[in-house]
Amino acid sequence: MIVAIEGIDGAGKHTLVTALQQRTNATVLSFPRYSESVPAQLAQQALYGGMGDLVDSIYGMATMFALDRHGAKSLIEPFCTGQSRANEVILLDRYVASNAAYSWARAQDAALVDWVGNLEFTTLGLPVPDFHILLGTQADVARERALLRAQDDSHRQLDAYEQDSMLQERTFAAYMALAEQHWQSPWEIVRSDEDPAQVADQLVAAYHL
Template identity: 50%
Template sequence: MLIVIEGLDGAGKRTLTEGLRAGFEAGDKSVTTLAFPRYGESVHADLAAEALHGGHGDLADSVYAMATLFALDRAGAREEILRRTDRYDVVILDRYVASNAAYSAARLHQGADGDVVAWVHDLEFGRFALPRPDWQVLLDVPVELAEQRAVSRAAQESDRARDAYERDGGLQRRTGAVYRALAAADWAGRWVVAAPDVVPAELAGNLLA
């Protein structure tokens, strides 16, 4: 089973990922996790990160260029994802294709039915043949809470300074709206929306039901 955790920067995706892992393992399921972007492992992810922190000239100004870098990062992990889905009962991904769709649409002030969302779908699931998730979980938290957490994380982790996307409150609000629309439409597969106080063990049970 391939499960994706989606949400704003600072939503608590990493915490939910680990909580779900514990919940599944308590039910005797073998579990593995992978986070995107793969900073420090993928040249495409690292180029994107450098651009979002002011590097590479005007690269970050191009929505499609940045989306392509993030997509290439995932394309480079395609075989690894497939290997893990063969070996484990549950594979949990912290961010996946919907992140690219939501943030790109928000940057262009488009909705979930906009051109860039369709382009991301065709590029990643079509041309790059990435596996479709069985479930996509939207961790839906207020923008203010997500921003608070992102600021706190940046202060505590020296390698997690907030990037241009994370510092843009308007972008985060628009991204949240696109995410909710993607979830409502079951974009690229089934979605479930989780509140900030979701109990991971209960969510794990629901995903297996």
């Protein structure tokens, strides 16, 4: 079973993923894979002012992140229905919907959602998740968390996307729209004021993780 955990920067994805993993012994794969993927590393450099005008290209950045996921395709496919690990769970900390939401928010054009879906699921052949979990953390709350994280870790300073509060607000709205449409597969929205441990217990019970 493939479960995608989504939300804007600072939403609390890592906390929920950790709680779910503790209860299910699931495999966890986080994107972007900055430590091991060249496309992700190039995107990261762009987000911190390197790579010239790459960061200004919505299509260019989206393609870098898509190629990062494509590089991990063989790690995800065994969890698809009918495959060797279909009865096990893989938790994806960010996945294709992240690219769709951020690209839509950057372009302020919903047509980017279809473009991302076609690029990643059709052209690159990435598996569609069995369902998505969206952390419904508002942009102002998420930004405070991201700022605190940056203060605590000198190696985790805010990148260009995280610094843009308006982009984060538009991305949150895009995520909510994707969830309401059940884009690609079913979505579950988790309220930001819910305890992660209780949420994890509820999700494990509801989806038989």
